[in-house]
Amino acid sequence: MKKFFSFVLVLFTIGYASAQDDLLNQLNAEKTDVKDKEKTAFKGLQICNIQSTKMTAKGEWYMVISHRFGNLTEGLDNFFGLDNALTKIGGIYGVTDWLSLGASRHTYNKIYEVTAKYKLADQITNGFPVTIVGYNTMDINTALSTDLYPNLQFNNRLAYSTQLLASRKFSEGLSFEIGGVYVHKNLYDDAQELKDQYLVAAGGRCKLSKRLSVNLDYAYKINQLENAPLFQNPLTLGLDIETGGHVFQMVFSNSQPMNDVAVFTNATGKWNGGSLYFGFNMYRVF
Template identity: 65%
Template sequence: MKIHKIIICTLFLFSLQTAMAQDDLLGQLDTKPVKKEAVTATFKALQIANLQSTKLPAKGEFYLLISHRFGDLTEGLQNFFGLDNANTKIGGIYGIADWLSVGLSRHTFQKNYETALKYRLANQLEGGFPVTIVGYNTFDVNTELSKDDYPSLQFSNRLAYSAQLLISRKMSESLSLELAPIFTHKNLYNNVSENANLMLLGFGGRYKLSKRLSLNLEYDTRLNAKEDNPYQNPITLGLDIETGGHIFQLVFSNSQAMNDVTVFNNSTGNGSKGIFFGFNMYRVF
């Protein structure tokens, strides 16, 4: 009789334990995995200053862009601190999808038309993937070239390209950093001082000063430039001012041109000469 009681008690305890284990398993199955949110506001503007940031327009957004780079500040009153001559860029950027945008701009420099494609490959996630990765490609057409200067000029000679991989990380609420391997190609170039293909490594950062102000800095080092070339590594200091639907950027750069291929290849300022003040203004619709 005692044996029967022991067997019945054992079976009861085993059944109870099994039921509790099943409830625990069902509880685990019912628990949904926590979705990791994408990090936002790494950069407020589409550009750090000259260099692109990893920010893209949202789907359906249209950005109107107007940029100026005035003349050389170091010439003083001779050109009224650069105000006597300026390069202008006007263009638009449209968000086809949250991860994809296209852009078109026209530059007074070389009467250049620049098209751009920007696409997100990965997002920095809260407690997950550590960086945001964005691809950026430009395609330039120099319409200033004339057959009077180049009798054998062909359309392909007008073309130049860039390919950039933008890798950013929001380090804190105040600090964001970016690393950018860059490749540029020119179909027409000065064989003495330039390479058809140029490799660069770009660095950029944003430090938030207040809710609507941030200080930006970028520097691009040319990895295979010719030793006797007259050009400098691009460097730019900027200040972001956010005013509702506008992002206004004040810029000091050693490049007066604003199309990417020329910025990366042909920046002329060396610190004592060739400092160009200007601005980028974005209006979103």
Template identity: 45%
Template sequence: MYYYSIKKSFLISILSVIPFLGQAQEDDLLKELDNLNQNETRFELPAFKALQIGNLQSTKVVDKGDLYMVVAHRFGTIKNGIDDFFGLDQANTKIQLLYGLLPNLQVGISRDSYEKTYSGTAKYKLFKQSDRVPFNVSLYGSADMNSQLKKSVYPGLKTSDRFSYTAQILASRSFSEKLSLEVAPIFVRHNLQDLNFTKTLTHNQLLFGMGGRYKLSKRLSLNMDYAYNFSKNKNSLYKNPLTIGVDIETGGHVFQLLFTNSRSSNDSSFLTETTGDWSKGEISFGFNIVRVF
């Protein structure tokens, strides 16, 4: 009995001394810290750096209160070579202002020299990729007004003829730190069409857009987007738009340098009124400069 007690007291003494062992205890504290059930805030990788992949809209939405200015240039086709300096003599310029009106909602206005088009756009972020939702999903709508059409030239012109609209569902996912992909079912409505190009009346068109980016380094990525048109006539002179470019990010700016077969950067026009043919070298150089205020 006596021996037993001694052993027990010895054991308990040892046990109660353990907490004094400094180093071990600090590590214990760290473990205890993990058990505190801290509100874990994980960083979800943004799928895209800019609001567009190239021409196609990305799922990114301007944060509330932020003002973005986007200056976009699309030059002429590069195939004429030095004669018009690879298309630089024929620039289309678009100036766009975007504002984060509400959390997850951006609105924008712009003017593009292509068909002297005024546009209004809105994008709403429905889901953000997280542990619970595997995709970023945004809804996007645009209305473009062609102000180039003159009533003196087309006496029967109605105001509504100037308008084109798009509605897009954008879904993207960042698969890894580097690779993000996006798919986008798109509806385009043109109130007026040029039958010389479209061959048949296709006022309502359905397209399937897709795009992606691959990060080459922290601030540089390779981007590509394409849209397949289900509705256009097979003799239509319009082509599906393909854009390949790079994003270069420097603090508050993103520079997007790109090659595309489209001369316009407005949604309804680049999606369904692209005339360039990649296989014939009818490619235009262009860039978007994105500045945040």
């Protein structure tokens, strides 16, 4: 109604022709604003193991199923990892176009993971250069037992991660992301890790065809303990396959667990002659 009365006022004071020009200019400006916002830099909600800046749309439900099989380098002894797979199953809901909430269950340590992902800025053509997204997780480790920890309290089961991610889509075929990561554990192995850990993460996507892309992500621990070589920096190589209603990701990683806290701090494999784990992520949208 406000636009209608404004139009009538302009019509009587300036004239029909001038008002028509103003209206067309306004419509053109609105179209330009829509085009200025870049499409998402990544097709999947994850690059490989690390979160991407892609968001769920308002009202969308995603079902998530992920597997990481056992150590590939053991060969037939564990049937190339098929004998001891880890599984993640969960869901993500788009509360708004800028906020999504999720929950998942992991066979690793019988962990329940809850997540929140929120967009802070969009990459704009000829404007703001990057998309910025925040991501938070909270783990509840239900495998911990009072038999091993007689003084165990619920608070000891909790671990957290906070991530700030920035991505840029350089072209239709190339995207890159960098981020800062903070991980806190209420219960940890003080001989191998710190209670609070800080990492720098990076990842990228290179499009091979309309429905295929190769992805890579890596995180470097800034404050890793010296002389504690058990846990490695996570490095993962993946292939995205778009198949209509979902994105299927095949990955090779030195981290078998899939919850963010463990990915960043408890990767035990090595690409240079150590353990490697094959698996997949599958996201189905409803």
